[in-house]
Amino acid sequence: MRLNDCHNFHDFRRLAQHRLPGPIFNYIDGGADDEVTMRRNSAAFETCDLVPSVLRGVSEVDLSTTVMGQKIDLPVYLSPTALQRLFHHQGERATAAAAEKFGTMFGVSSLGTVSMDELARKHRTPQVYQFYFHKDRGLNRAMMEQAKASGIQVMMLTVDSITGGNRERDLRTGFSIPFRLTLGGLYQFAIKPAWGIHYLAHEKFSLPQLDAHIDMKGDALTIGRYFTEMLDPSMNWDDVAQMVQAWGGEFCLKGVMSVEDARRAADIGCTGIVLSNHGGRQLDGSRSAFDQLDEIVQAVGDRIDVMIDGGIQRGSHVLKALSLGAKAVGLGRYYLYALAAAGQPGIERALGQLKAEIVRDMRLMGARRVAELGPQNLRFRH
Template identity: 75%
Template sequence: MRLKDCHNFQDFRRLAKRRLPGPIFNYIDGGADDEVTYRENTRTFDRCDLLPSVLRGVTDVDMSVTVMGQKLDMPIYCSPTALQRLFHHQGERAVAAAAEKYGTMFGVSSLGTVSMEELRQKHKNPQVYQFYFHKDRGLNSAMMQRAKEAGVEVMMLTVDSITGGNRERDLRTGFSIPFRLTLGGMIQFAIKPMWGINYVTHERFRLPQLDEHVDMGGGASSIGGYFTDMLDPSMDWDDVAEMVREWDGQFCLKGIMTVEDARRAAEIGCTGIILSNHGGRQLDGSRTPFDQLVEIVDAVGDKLDVMMDSGIQRGTHVLKALSLGAKAVGVGRHYLYPLAAAGQSGVERALGLMRAEIERDMKLMGVTRIDQLSRTNLRFRDTATSSGDVHRHTA
């Protein structure tokens, strides 16, 4: 199987699985506990049907959106994800370049493997900096100031990760930074030697956003240790409100799932929220963002920009989310599998396929602009869910 044979999410996943050592593939691929939420994130879209309109004259399609003050040429963006140079030596460089080619936003994680400054200097497309709340308030301020000086447009605070999820696949393989592999994990690396050759023949793996603040070397610290020792589980709304004031710009919270929390985010001055269960990697059994969209858009959609991630695999998934009021949709594994499979060319192919799907699906729906999508385009099969009430209210 080669890159040109990849036509969808599952194809990229298969190619990534073929190329990555098992522990690294399972780090991308896995979720928390029994992975119920992970599976449900995508399945929930299957309970929602699109209602296309015909004879609408759909020669030219404009899929651009403006979200948190950023103009995007397509309504999806590359969510910030950690450790990208572990999956392919190009890492964030590949993702930023591919996102720029398609005119969309990309994110850099606190646990990113390329510096936000380098990416900001090389690429003109909007950049998000995703960070965590540390016990050391000075560190929080320093990281925000660094992002401001780098020219980052959007600050994104992850609020659903005050402790790491129970990812049992990683426990079985011993995946951590630095590696503490089990015997089975070591064997997996041995049977995929090309990954190791690429790893040792390219620049040293590092976490430049944290290099000055955290010792990730010498076996003393791991990503799990970073979450356990440095992040502050006592973070509350007052802490975040102070950060929003300090940043004084586009600021969104990633991991909001309740109406009450969404309202609080609006009250303290956030300009955006991202409905997210972290791709099913944190609290297993939590509700899907798609199922929560209606409640939250109705509560705060006029006060800030509502986005969502988790489970997006198709252009039709994107259109369903936008029809319910999401301003844009984030993807993670959707670009990580192609990154792992083929670097920048893989990410470009994935984004290109997604763009083609969205354009085709908009034409088939009879719309030429994103703002023509609405809840009247949808019907839900499962009327027990809050989303299922949509067609009773609007039809």
């Protein structure tokens, strides 16, 4: 199988599985516990149908939108995800370059493998910095100051990960940073030598956002211990309100799922929220973001930008989310499989196909611009 054989999400997933050692593929592919929520994220979009309008004269389609003060050419953005240079040696460099080519926003994680400073210097498109709340308040301040110095406009605090989810696929393979592989996991690396050659031939793996503040090298601290020992489960609304005030700009909470929490986010001055269950990787049994979208948009959509992520596999999924009032839709696994499959050309092919699907579906729906989509386009099945 080659990149030219990839025509949809599932094709990219298969090619990624072919190219990655099993433990790394399963790190991307897996969810928490029984993976019920992970499966529900995509299935949720099947609970409603699109109702097209015809004879609307849709010769041109404008996909541009504005979210958290950032003008983007596509109503989708590349969500911040961790450890990208494990999946392909280009890592976030490929992600950022592909996002720039399509004129959309991309996120860089605290657990990113390329420096946000480097990416901000190279690319003109908006960059979101996603971070976690640490027990060390000085560390939180330092990381925000570093982001501000890099020229980043949008801060995104992840609030659904005060402790790590129970990802049993990783337990079976021994996946961690640094690697502590089981025999089965070692075998999976041995039968995919191309990945190892690329990994060793390029720059040493690092976590530049954290390396300046925390010793993440050697056996000092694995990613799992980072979540259990460094992050602060006592984080509360007062803590976040102080961070919003200190940042003084576009500030987004990622992982909000209830109307009450959405209202609190607006009350403390957040400019955006991402409805998210972390791709089903945290609390298994959690509701899907799409299932919560209408209720939350009705409650706070006039006060705060509402985005969603989780389970996006098709342009029609994007249209359904936009029709319920999402300002933009975040992609995670959608572009990570493409990154793993072929680096920057993989992400560009995946985004090109998704854009073509959205344009085609907008024409078939009779919508010339994103603002013309609304609840009138949808009917839910009961």
